[in-house]
Amino acid sequence: MNSTGPEDPLNGGRTTAGVVRVGDTVRRPQGAHSPFVHRLLFELGARGCVFAPRFLGIDDQKREILSYLPGEVPGQLGAFSDSQLDAAARLLRALHDATPESPLRGIDEVVCHGDASPCNAVFLHGMPYAWIDFDSAHPGSRSDDLGYAAWLWLDIGNDDYAARMQARRLSRFFAAYGAANRVDPTQSILEAQEKLCRRGGVHQDWARQCRLWTLKHRTVLQASP
């Protein structure tokens, strides 16, 4: 499929330069991991999943062609309401539940999104309804994705939110996913934070600060709300 019509830059992300909208499609430069992502998006599409873009092919500039998902994508973390957080947790569950039969998960539990941040979710009428940006997708465990998602959606580590309030929102987020009593939310958040600290890069300092905050407030976070 060739690029036809005007190209409107989509500048919301911070990693991939050159993402554009062309009509009902998005064109995005490919990376080394793209074949995995394309297979995943193809599988999700074949299963009728509407919470991820369709993979539509490669254009004449060797960019991936994805379906454009209407709505808004937050440019940064935010103060989300309980119902928005519930919807995000359910959306992550929907993605995970669509992958246990996929060969892409290998010997792991599911295919993880890998970067299930609000900045990779499309909102319509104020509610998240789809994931984009599967560049970090990988075989893994539900709790890997869930800990990372809870960290970012709740903005754990931001002093604007009291630990007691975060404890309530955290247990609600895990309950909305359906993981209550199966995983220790605080532990899975710490693991996600440690992973990002180890990886380095531009978010390393922020991840370190968030980890210290989580450790400092661990007892409150782990207490029953």
Ligand SMILES: Nc1ncnc2c1ncn2[C@@H]1O[C@H](COP(=O)(O)OP(=O)(O)O)[C@@H](O)[C@H]1O
């Ligand atoms: N399939 C899509 N539908 C609608 N908007 C999209 C889609 N893919 C990307 N975008 C838009 O492009 C921006 C950057 O895309 P993203 O894939 O998240 O790039 P990055 O790797 O830089 O985070 C997003 O913030 C979003 O606004």
Ligand SMILES: [Mg+2]
């Ligand atoms: Mg992104």
